[in-house]
Amino acid sequence: MKRELICISCPIGCHIQAEMTAAGEVEVSGNRCPRGKAYALNELTDPKRMVTSVVACASKELPFVPVRSSAPVSMALIGELLDTLRALEVAPPLASGSVVLSDFKGSGVNIITTRSVKE
Amino acid sequence: MKELNYDVVVIGAGAAGLATAEVTASAGRSTLVIDRDDFAGGVLMQCIHNGFGLHHFKEELTGPEYAERLESAARNAGAEFLLQTTVMDFNLADNENKELLALSPEYGVMRITAKAVMLAMGCRERNRGNIGIPGRRPAGIFTAGLAQRLINMSGLLPGKSAVIIGSGDIGLIMARRLTWSGIPVKAVVEIRPFPSGLTRNIVQCLNDFNIPLYLGHTVSKINGADRVESVEISPLVDGVPDSSRSFTIECDTVLLSAGLIPENELSKRGGVTINMTTGGPLVDAWRMTNIPGVFAGGNVLHVHDLADYASDEAALAGRHILDYLNGKRPGREFPVAAGGNLRYVTPNEYIPGEKTQFFMRSLIVEDDAELIVSLDGQEIMRKKLRFVKPPEMLSVEVPGELTARGGQLSFALNGGGR
Numbered sequence: 001m002k003r004e005l006i007c008i009s010c011p012i013g014c015h016i017q018a019e020m021t022a023a024g025e026v027e028v029s030g031n032r033c034p035r036g037k038a039y040a041l042n043e044l045t046d047p048k049r050m051v052t053s054v055v056a057c058a059s060k061e062l063p064f065v066p067v068r069s070s071a072p073v074s075m076a077l078i079g080e081l082l083d084t085l086r087a088l089e090v091a092p093p094l095a096s097g098s099v100v101l102s103d104f105k106g107s108g109v110n111i112i113t114t115r116s117v118k119e
Numbered sequence: 120m121k122e123l124n125y126d127v128v129v130i131g132a133g134a135a136g137l138a139t140a141e142v143t144a145s146a147g148r149s150t151l152v153i154d155r156d157d158f159a160g161g162v163l164m165q166c167i168h169n170g171f172g173l174h175h176f177k178e179e180l181t182g183p184e185y186a187e188r189l190e191s192a193a194r195n196a197g198a199e200f201l202l203q204t205t206v207m208d209f210n211l212a213d214n215e216n217k218e219l220l221a222l223s224p225e226y227g228v229m230r231i232t233a234k235a236v237m238l239a240m241g242c243r244e245r246n247r248g249n250i251g252i253p254g255r256r257p258a259g260i261f262t263a264g265l266a267q268r269l270i271n272m273s274g275l276l277p278g279k280s281a282v283i284i285g286s287g288d289i290g291l292i293m294a295r296r297l298t299w300s301g302i303p304v305k306a307v308v309e310i311r312p313f314p315s316g317l318t319r320n321i322v323q324c325l326n327d328f329n330i331p332l333y334l335g336h337t338v339s340k341i342n343g344a345d346r347v348e349s350v351e352i353s354p355l356v357d358g359v360p361d362s363s364r365s366f367t368i369e370c371d372t373v374l375l376s377a378g379l380i381p382e383n384e385l386s387k388r389g390g391v392t393i394n395m396t397t398g399g400p401l402v403d404a405w406r407m408t409n410i411p412g413v414f415a416g417g418n419v420l421h422v423h424d425l426a427d428y429a430s431d432e433a434a435l436a437g438r439h440i441l442d443y444l445n446g447k448r449p450g451r452e453f454p455v456a457a458g459g460n461l462r463y464v465t466p467n468e469y470i471p472g473e474k475t476q477f478f479m480r481s482l483i484v485e486d487d488a489e490l491i492v493s494l495d496g497q498e499i500m501r502k503k504l505r506f507v508k509p510p511e512m513l514s515v516e517v518p519g520e521l522t523a524r525g526g527q528l529s530f531a532l533n534g535g536g537r
């Protein structure tokens with residue numbers, strides 16, 4: 001099945017048509033450079049996104065602390081990750097970069113705070 | 120009344136103000152940063168998504184991470200902060216001592232004097248009144264940034280299903296944020312024939328979730344008595360809504376992402392001249408306003424695509440604040456004008472013979488455009504620009520030797536015809 005993609009590797013934003021062949025190769029057209037092919041390959045096989053959200057925080061300063069994934073997360077796992085974060089509560093003091101969830105589902109990705117909370 | 124005196128007072132502790140404060144405090148100038156919020160960082164603190172810092176820190180960061188780095192740098196350099204403090208009034212006429220009246224719950228009314236003032240108040244969102252959407256006035260209509268603050272800082276959800284008006288970046292980011300928070304986004308409606316936001320945000324915030332983007336459409340009516348119940352959407356034909364093809368989408372929440380306006384009420388009180396096109400102060404090559412010793416940078420000057428650019432511009436203003444405090448002056452400057460296909464150019468003046476970086480915004484979408492720079496009507500420089508569009512700010516550096524003789528510098532964009 002042909003997929004229509006817009007490459008986001010640079011501001012040009014090539015419109016790419018990409019298809020997985022029976023041999024497991026990716027056939028692309030519309031890209032102006034090799035980065036377009038690499039982008040299409042990732043999008044067709046295991047698309048990943050950075051996840052940012054907030055986690056409840058038992059703090060006087062801030063009821064919710066912002067968090068992010070330490071690396072991009074497989075899109076297939078994002079729904080479950082967000083549910084897990086919704087159920088989580090952390091307590092200060094927290095330096096920015098504190099791990100609040102480690103190695104989510106064996107993906108090697110940690111969830112870390114992006115703001116420090118003193119009390 | 121508490122009386123304070125500093126070399127530099129920076130109004131606003133966001134991406135711009137923090138960058139200026141780091142520069143002036145590092146040079147040993149006493150620097151005070153004032154912000155009305157409970158914390159420094161400005162709007163960055165609610166922008167929990169990534170995509171910040173690639174230019175300024177050469178590393179991808181979220182908004183709060185970017186802000187904390189800037190704040191630490193400013194504090195480590197010796198800048199002082201007054202938070203929960205609002206500047207109420209200005210007396211900028213005295214060149215030596217500019218006087219500010221500020222108010223805070225801790226100190227009440229304060230009189231603060233400074234040798235130089237940096238305007239870094241940022242911008243605010245256009246609201247329903249600004250864009251004039253007809254219909255009833257139920258609850259459930261928010262600017263995108265307000266909804267962002269509610270969700271990301273207060274942990275409050277604004278509703279159960281949403282339509283977003285305008286395809287600016289904050290609106291796109293919020294489409295993903297709402298979806299990830301369990302609030303389906305039924306549509307994004309953009310009045311222009313092209314999206315206002317960056318392509319990466321169209322892809323990762325709309326396409327990832329199959330959220331329809333209606334280009335060349337407008338919300339012709341908001342329905343609902345106490346709470347929003349639905350919106351009516353109409354395609355635009357020659358700029359007029361075609362009611363024969365209107366359709367209705369049910370939702371209880373409407374978010375507006377319809378542009379930003381530099382926040383200059385305070386600047387106007389102080390007698391700062393405003394550029395009617397950008398809504399920001401008119402500034403010279405130093406980013407100094409018409410009032411000597413009063414500078415501006417970041418979104419208060421013109422709305423930037425990236426926080427990084429706002430910080431860079433404000434740091435540049437900071438370096439010229441140091442020049443100013445050291446007794447230097449820019450000397451004779453000449454005017455800068457935006458010509459064909461450009462909405463504006465900043466700065467509005469230049470110093471002949473000095474290399475200057477100019478920033479401008481296109482009015483057109485073009486694959487192959489040419490930027491033509493002229494001095495008193497005579498072409499001095501030409502630059503090919505690929506993939507020009509209004510949401511992406513253009514910049515060009517004009518070498519000093521080309522402008523040595525002075526005169527009016529004008530910029531124009533030639534479209535190749537898409």
